Amino acid sequence: MIEIKELYxxxxxxxxxxxxxxxxEQGGIFAVLGPNGSGKTTLIKCLLGMVIPNKGEISVMGKNIKSDSSYRHKIDYxxxxxxxxxxxxxxxxITMIKDLRGKVQLDQExxxxFKLEPYLDKKLGNLSGGTKQKVNLVLTFMFDSPLIILDEPTSGLDPISLLRLKKLIQSEKAKGKTILITSHIMSFVEEISDQIVFLLEGKIYFKGSITELKDKTNQPDFEHAIASILTDNHA
Structure with missing residues (x-):
């Protein structure tokens, strides 16, 4: 699904x-983690074509993104x-984004x-942060793309909306989609992720399951495993 080589x-x-x-690989939920400044946002923006790397190659769905920008139509961000x-x-x-991208089937669903019916005729400037995030989620998931990239998707969500988001992400995974998530909420990451991609100082420090990460760091739980990496590399 995504192949990155020697990216600078x-x-x-x-x-x-x-x-x-x-x-x-294609299919599954991958959490991209790392301390502030580790390169997470830059990596995602390189994938999206929003930042041009100095060196290296990125292929998405078998196509080198430098020579073919059409891949972007297959990503929900x-x-x-x-x-x-x-x-x-x-x-x-919602209407404007539908007109721009087309092929929408899921907006009403x-x-x-996310119980947004009472807010449809309200101005976005008058909404709370949590309600804006729900609108953001509708705009992201209403297109049926094979690759979904979610940058801090839980931000501002109440517990019920968070549960709905988890179910939505799992249902998209069940369709064979590939989902990349960044989040600072470790409990969310632990519950939803198939694999962890941990960045440190601009490189991949670890890629694998949470169980493998706990084994590697010799820690009893996920949060201590993450803390162990950060402590060992900032000692």
């Missing part, structure tokens, strides 16, 4: 990605912060799932 990216003198190599036009109503925004 510098911002000025700061090398954010330094020879990163990563293969992501949830940004960490959605900057919506404040004066637009929720219904107007998702509006019902």
């Amino acid at each position: 990216k510098k911002f000025g003198k700061n090398e954010v990605l330094s020879g990163l190599n990563l293969d992501i 949830l940004p960490q912060i959605a900057n919506f036009p404040n004066n637009l109503k929720v219904r107007e925004l 998702l509006i019902s799932l």
Whole structure:
């Protein structure tokens, strides 16, 4: 599904990605983790074509993204912060995105799932952060793409909406989709992920299951395993 070879990216003198190599198989939920500054956001933006690497190759669904940008139409992306036009109503925004991308079948189903009916005619600038995140999720999942990238998807969600999101992600996985997630909520990551991709100083430090990570770090639980990596590498 995704193949990355020797990826380098510098911002000025700061090398954010330094020879990163990563293969992501088709199907399953992959959590991309790492401390602040480890390169998570840069990696995702390189995948999306929003940041151009200095060196290296990225292939998505068998196509080198440098020579073919059509792959982007097969990715659904949830940004960490959605900057919506404040004066637009929720219904107007959903309609606009549908007109831009087309082939939508799931918008009404998702509006019902996240109980957004009372907000459809409200302006986005008047919504709470949690409600904006629900709108963000509707816009992401209403397209039937094989690759889904979710950057901090739990942000601002109440417990019931979080449960609905977990079920939604699992149902997308059951369709054979590949889902990449970044999150600082370790309990969410542990519950939902098939594999962990841990970045450290611009490289892949670990890729595998949570059980394998606990074995590697000799720790009894996931949070202590993550803490162990960070402690060992900042001692």
